Amino acid sequence: MRALILAACAVTVAACVVQGAEAPGFTRDVRPILQRQCQGCHQPSSKSGNLDLTTFEGLMKGGSRGPALPLIVKYLKGEAQPRMPLGGAALPNDQIEAIAAWIAAGGKNDSVATPADTISAEHPPTYAQPPVISALAFSPDGATLAVSGYREILLHKADGRGLVTRLVGLSERLNSIVFSADGKLLVTAGGTPARFGELQVWDTATAKLVRSVMLTNDTLFGGAISPDGKVLSAGGADNTVRLVETATGKELQKIGNHENWVLSTVFGVDGKRVVSVSKDRAAKLTDAASGGFLENVNLLRGELTSVVRHPNKDIVVMGGDERVPYIYMMDRPKVMKTADDSTLVRKLPRQEGLITSLAWSPDGKRIAVAGIAPQVNIYDADTGQAVASCKGHTAGIYALAFTPDSARLATGGFDGHVRICNATTGEVVQDFIPVPVAQVTK
Numbered sequence: 001m002r003a004l005i006l007a008a009c010a011v012t013v014a015a016c017v018v019q020g021a022e023a024p025g026f027t028r029d030v031r032p033i034l035q036r037q038c039q040g041c042h043q044p045s046s047k048s049g050n051l052d053l054t055t056f057e058g059l060m061k062g063g064s065r066g067p068a069l070p071l072i073v074k075y076l077k078g079e080a081q082p083r084m085p086l087g088g089a090a091l092p093n094d095q096i097e098a099i100a101a102w103i104a105a106g107g108k109n110d111s112v113a114t115p116a117d118t119i120s121a122e123h124p125p126t127y128a129q130p131p132v133i134s135a136l137a138f139s140p141d142g143a144t145l146a147v148s149g150y151r152e153i154l155l156h157k158a159d160g161r162g163l164v165t166r167l168v169g170l171s172e173r174l175n176s177i178v179f180s181a182d183g184k185l186l187v188t189a190g191g192t193p194a195r196f197g198e199l200q201v202w203d204t205a206t207a208k209l210v211r212s213v214m215l216t217n218d219t220l221f222g223g224a225i226s227p228d229g230k231v232l233s234a235g236g237a238d239n240t241v242r243l244v245e246t247a248t249g250k251e252l253q254k255i256g257n258h259e260n261w262v263l264s265t266v267f268g269v270d271g272k273r274v275v276s277v278s279k280d281r282a283a284k285l286t287d288a289a290s291g292g293f294l295e296n297v298n299l300l301r302g303e304l305t306s307v308v309r310h311p312n313k314d315i316v317v318m319g320g321d322e323r324v325p326y327i328y329m330m331d332r333p334k335v336m337k338t339a340d341d342s343t344l345v346r347k348l349p350r351q352e353g354l355i356t357s358l359a360w361s362p363d364g365k366r367i368a369v370a371g372i373a374p375q376v377n378i379y380d381a382d383t384g385q386a387v388a389s390c391k392g393h394t395a396g397i398y399a400l401a402f403t404p405d406s407a408r409l410a411t412g413g414f415d416g417h418v419r420i421c422n423a424t425t426g427e428v429v430q431d432f433i434p435v436p437v438a439q440v441t442k
């Protein structure tokens with residue numbers, strides 16, 4: 001046992017200095033590795049090898065081949081096949097040695113209060129009050145409205161008249177939901193703050209989690225799917241933009257051009273470029289194939305929270321702290337040395353509160369703007385004229401989605417209600433709470 005700990009020290013002298021001669025602990029050393037590298041495939045919604053590595057109990061219970069402790073190191077070293085993490089790079093030696101040393105020291109659970117995870121597809125979350133809505137999306141066939149909940153996506157009939165399915169996963173927060181153009185996949189970007197960032201890929205026909213891709217140690221934001229469906233993008237609290245292959249979950253690019261959290265991403269029409277916006281106030285255009293920086297789309301103003309694209313032109317609208325939605329061409333007609341504003345197409349009117357979410361209608365004609373003020377304003381995208389306002393929310397609005405026919409707009413936010421309004425008149429045609437709320441008796 002001592003020899004193993006020494007071996008771990010030999011590999012990471014720095015770790016030994018920091019940690020003294022203490023044996024690696026589950027909470028500090030082992031669990032973060034499992035969360036980051038393993039639980040994407042070993043979780044209640046997708047138990048590869050029948051093994052759930054999201055909890056200490058799951059690890060003890062093991063998988064198809066029995067208790068996992070005697071197996072793990074073999075799988076990590078490739079002595080048992082297939083090597084873990086499946087399809088990914090082998091873990092660094094110091095991580096393997098830390099796990100080995102922890103097991104050799106008895107494999108104890110030193111976490112004080114990690115209650116077993118009681119939430120699963122069979123036991124979906126229960127709510128005492130409606131959770132804040134952070135993401136909404138209509139399926140391309142117009143049949144379904146996907147709504148974010150706590151650790152789940154709720155699939156509702158698009159008219160708001162019935163809950164159809166609940167897709168329960170690991171991420172506590174789902175910051176964005178998008179359907180693939182063919183409607184077969186539903187992709188979320190989110191995570192659990194200060195623990196992990198996750199992209200989830202769901203099969204809409206079977207309501208099964210196809211893939212969970214753990215990318216960072218904090219939440220992901222602003223997920224998007226390339227027009228051909230092959231690549232996913234998202235921004236992170238680690239200031240990066242990640243590009244991931246949809247079919248495999250493989251990370252294609254980790255792009256570090258921003259200096260602060262990246263809150264929203266969108267692909268250009270041909271899928272070859274990505275625009276990302278950040279709290280660093282920049283909107284950056286990046287080459288998706290190489291990850292190379294192309295140019296700044298905007299002139300720096302306030303922090304940016306949202307960017308969306310015209311349905312079939314390389315024009316984007318972005319907004320944030322400054323409260324003004326700016327419509328920009330994605331590309332500059334000629335290369336400019338210094339940033340100028342020649343690609344600015346139009347500004348929309350200043351909003352009453354910070355902008356949190358934007359949506360461009362699928363017919364290209366309307367732009368909806370949501371923010372901390374409890375009302376969504378809809379504008380004519382060509383003239384910038386105000387068309388209508390959707391009212392009824394009692395607090396900030398964080399999520400917007402137009403129906404595929406552009407006739408209606410779903411809105412959601414702090415008060416936990418989904419409201420569906422007529423996108424021409426602003427009239428609220430449906431208002432519902434998307435989660436089952438338990439009757440609390442005192």
Ligand code: HEC
Pocket residue numbers: 033034037038039040041042048049050051062063064065066068071072075076081082084085086087088091
């Ligand atoms: C990309 C998906 C994926 C990732 C990531 C992954 N695994 Fe696995 N794991 C699998 C699959 C699939 C199996 C079943 C393999 C088989 O039986 O052929 C498996 C099997 C196992 C088993 C054997 C379980 C049993 O009893 O049969 C262990 C142990 C294991 N994985 C550990 C890990 C650890 C530890 C990590 C993280 C370092 C990890 N895995 C990451 C997909 C993954």
